[in-house]
Amino acid sequence: MDHAQQPSIPIIREQREDILMITLNRPRVLNALTVEMFSLLKEAVAYAAAEESVRLVVLRGAGGNFCSGADLSVLGMLKEPDQADEALTIINDLLLQLHRMPKPVIAVVEGAAVGAGLNLALHADFVLASKEAVLQEPFVQIGLTTDFGGTYLLPRLVGMAQAKKLALLGEKISGSEAEAIGLIYKAVEAAALPQELDRLLAALRRMPGQAWAVTKQGLQVCLEGDLEKALAWEKEQQPKLITHPEFQEVIRQRLKKG
Numbered sequence: 001m002d003h004a005q006q007p008s009i010p011i012i013r014e015q016r017e018d019i020l021m022i023t024l025n026r027p028r029v030l031n032a033l034t035v036e037m038f039s040l041l042k043e044a045v046a047y048a049a050a051e052e053s054v055r056l057v058v059l060r061g062a063g064g065n066f067c068s069g070a071d072l073s074v075l076g077m078l079k080e081p082d083q084a085d086e087a088l089t090i091i092n093d094l095l096l097q098l099h100r101m102p103k104p105v106i107a108v109v110e111g112a113a114v115g116a117g118l119n120l121a122l123h124a125d126f127v128l129a130s131k132e133a134v135l136q137e138p139f140v141q142i143g144l145t146t147d148f149g150g151t152y153l154l155p156r157l158v159g160m161a162q163a164k165k166l167a168l169l170g171e172k173i174s175g176s177e178a179e180a181i182g183l184i185y186k187a188v189e190a191a192a193l194p195q196e197l198d199r200l201l202a203a204l205r206r207m208p209g210q211a212w213a214v215t216k217q218g219l220q221v222c223l224e225g226d227l228e229k230a231l232a233w234e235k236e237q238q239p240k241l242i243t244h245p246e247f248q249e250v251i252r253q254r255l256k257k258g
Helices: 035-050 072-077 081-099 116-122 150-169 175-180 190-205 209-223 227-242 245-257
Strands: 011-016 019-024 056-061 105-109 112-114 126-130 134-136 186-188
Touching: 011 035, 019 035, 035 072, 035 081, 056 116, 056 190, 072 081, 105 116, 105 190, 112 116, 116 150, 126 175, 126 190, 134 175, 175 186, 186 190, 209 227, 209 245, 227 245
Parallel strands: 019 056, 056 105, 105 126, 112 134, 126 186
Antiparallel strands: 011 019
């Protein structure tokens, strides 16, 4: 997929009708993330959540790669306690905002999605990758621990055995392998990515937004609790949705057709 590049802008934010396109734009270093980029991403995600005209969010990388992880400048900052606290606060705020985003987020992964870059993508609701993409959690190989929420996400997405394979061995896997183990939504041929993205956007656009947001929240909340908690949550939310105008309109249209 060819993305218009503006080299001086590390995060490009472009709204196309009801879709907000967020592009990581440091292609010469495979879109390695800086603290400035964390702040800009946080602003973009906050805008998407609050802006009524935005219904869908697409996160992608420029230059044929998604993201190679954190820039060396970030690792340098983490050596200093004050700088580390400031940087990690921005990062954590960004990830929580993205994780809790009430609108659909699609990450489109081409080329490399490594370390923090991979885990950033995994916070999206749907990761659409090329079959040839290279995904990796290399942290332990360089003496670090999985971060960017990877310790939370990996066992929940693929189970503990596969999470240990990814995080404790740091092996590279392809987009096809990532789909096979349930790490991502789908892998397709690189040439088919634009069409598959359009298909997914069209499917999501047809969904009632309020019900979609509540259901996503329910999946996240109920994953942390037991069945009793899940049933209590459903009991609280379903009556609200039944009286919501979106549901009433769906019923009206179906009765009209029938």
